[in-house]
Amino acid sequence: MKSVRKVLERGCQFITKHSYSESAVLQDVRVTSRLPAVSEPYVKPTTRKERSMGDIPGPSSLPLIGALWQYLPGGRFYGVDFNESVKSLQKMYGDVVREDIVPGFTVIRLFNPDHFLDIRQAEGELPARAMFGMLRRYNELYNQNVQGLLTSQGIEWQQMRREVQQKISSPQAVRSFVKSQMSVAEEFLDRMDGLRDRDGTVNDFLPEIYRYVTEAIGVVCFDGRLGVLNANDRDGQNFIKAVNTSLSLIYKELFTPPLYKLVTTPMFKQYCENMDTIRGLSEKHINNALKHPMTDGRMNLIQQLSYQSKLTYRQIFTFLSELFFGGVDTTGHCLVFSLHALSRYPEVQEKLYNEIKDYSSSDICNGALDSSSYLRAFLKESLRMFPIAPGLGRTTSKDTTTAGYHIPSGTNIVLHYDMAGKDERFVPNPTEFIPERWIRPIPTYISPYVTVPFGFGPRSCPARRTALQEVSLILIKILQKYKIEATTEDLPIKMQLLNCPSKPVSYTFIERET
Template structure:
């Protein structure tokens, strides 16, 4: 079918290669025009002697409209503290459920008990509402004709996107089909390590190289094409600007929880930063989507199968689903920045823990060597699936140093959480990053013990299954979770096959944006295996 993708190429280039225009209307709108969510009303008929009313949920003193903002300003109790530190203090002071008013007058209930987390997830309904990425949602309204992606859409719009995307993204065979290409990316990472390490084997900071690795992997998944991140260190290069844009999007999205939503009234400096970053990411998505469509058309004309397990994601979404070109570009843009962020940080945390625990590292290396006798032995899906200790290391990394702090849901029905009535429509923050370090669930919770997750370990059988949910749960669980874990596992396998790794930097400090990331340089020493 020659020409199958011609229409897609023409229409996408015509409609999407447009620069966003700034909207200068309503600059003089009063602050009072900011919509405030209604405070949930407790149905007193559902409050019994065993269930306490919503108003009795403990929490910090809050002020009208500004809520707990003074705590985070200079001189405030939580000034310059990371979100995980604040949440931990609140949990210790108020218990497993507490509430606060955040900036803008919105009430947010925080829960830590895994039983409550399970209750929220299992009552999500068909269309779970996740409350995050408000700034990105507003950007899409202004500059994408309100075309939202998986991160920013809700209800039927989200469900339509999810159903079309997950057919490809969550199939194990599809994910496994990318192993050979991801191994080639990992080989480039290994070359980078070999060139970067000093005579004593030390590399002062690996964070940027892990980000490049993640960017290259997501390029293969989305476009079946490398982005060239390892081949150009110029700060003005396309790859470097792309990585900066990804970081800026996540940073701006994080700030929305502690600032007034003034971006809804006029383009604030942080919103302008988002515009610049999203515009660049969109240009990257358009450029490489066009290349992917052209390559697919050429293979089709040559009689090749372009619809196999590793069929390119962009042509698949544009030709095999009911998504519009605009929707595909928004979804791909989200995959790019979310995938790079998640994979690179998880890799950093896992290698950090292995570099500080040589006995665990040696045990994992022995498992790798058993299933892959030499570094030249091809990594296969079967080999990865049989690495039970690698899976345990991955899970323990998620528990001890999770990439995601948790989740935020808007309840669709009335619930009872830790003995309090929670009305439908309440925003609830699920702190799995705290429950995963709760001594009630995990003995010696601050220790790195992958054996917790070994199948015959009876200790793990007492853990509540919702004490750790790194990718969420249910219909709105992370759609790219299989790719993120596979990419990180392949990199760790390749590194340990060749090197003994020791962490020689300062103790890890994490900073919170939408996800947790390493805040300090991560120095490692790589010693060649004999």
């Protein structure tokens, strides 16, 4: 009780010491645009002396359950979408928020891209990320304790990243996948003809998008067609369901004490069952790909990793199953958000169509995507307006300072670029969809950290170019044949680890006159 009373007394002293009048706050906002222009008081430092992490404002922490009380029944955020909860936290506490989720596990939430830069500069060569605890535990128990890029840390992570980097991330590697991914896009376009009703509308389109992205990432990972676009395919549908379920369980993990580290909880058991489905299908296709003959003297990705890297079979299997697993919801949601943007902004759709309307398959295979400046700008603006993830997680690998606070090594940070990208302090006219803002010469300076959907630095997504190519190919094929119209004006979004539509999405595809 004495310790609790002492914490409360310190909190009261802090509030009293750092209180500001509303007029003083408004004056501070006029002085510098870096200060948050919100209705809540901004607490200006009373001294230039560096403050400790304990001084960062945030919700109160209760014994045993920390700040988790907010998300439990009776808490202010119980039943509230996570994105709305985070908006409320920023409004209440400002651009730097501390949440002691449970005792011993603290998260610092940052909302200003200037502060993101501080974290980037403090990353070092071995950036860490405290995420995917259940996946790490699964690998410990059922994967010979071999961790992939998502869960490995330190030298182990660095060595694996170096081995796969050139084979999946380089422009040359990505271009080598164009032909096979384009064949998937063409087949999907044929499938769409049978999905359209008399008016050209495809209802509940997201499951079909999952089919496309699963097949398109499959040809990269396994150098062969999986058959997911076949309506009778069951393996692919079970895989997609397992991916969706496992991601929703990882989201629940964020707000649940990690008892799975001690006992097999029902949630962890369900997670393991879904991971068994994902890993089982991955291993089946990996073993098939190893038997493929080389095409034109070129080894496929699995053969390159097997014969041209120092990775073991188990490491290759873990990496590829993660790549396969990670490419479904992320790329699928990027595509559905892009289609929504095209349907909502017909003038943007027309500009994009004019850029790509004459592209032939040969043009695309010979590098036409590299010169598609409006397409690239459109995708970046789409990812700003409709971010795939609600933020970017990092764990500091050394002591650093941001916003005047000392952040010690080992601190869990979330960079909320999703909110920074919609903040008028950092993006002019943030509610307007303007791809031109990203075309050089950029008319107005915008921090490069204001939208980082694939991360940054050494721990950025290695499949970024492959995913964007996958989305670009199907958008080109669709736009060359159809005009896209929205069936509803809004696209409600919910957060389940990733942002996703909260209700079925439908589009009308009107065939263009030839």
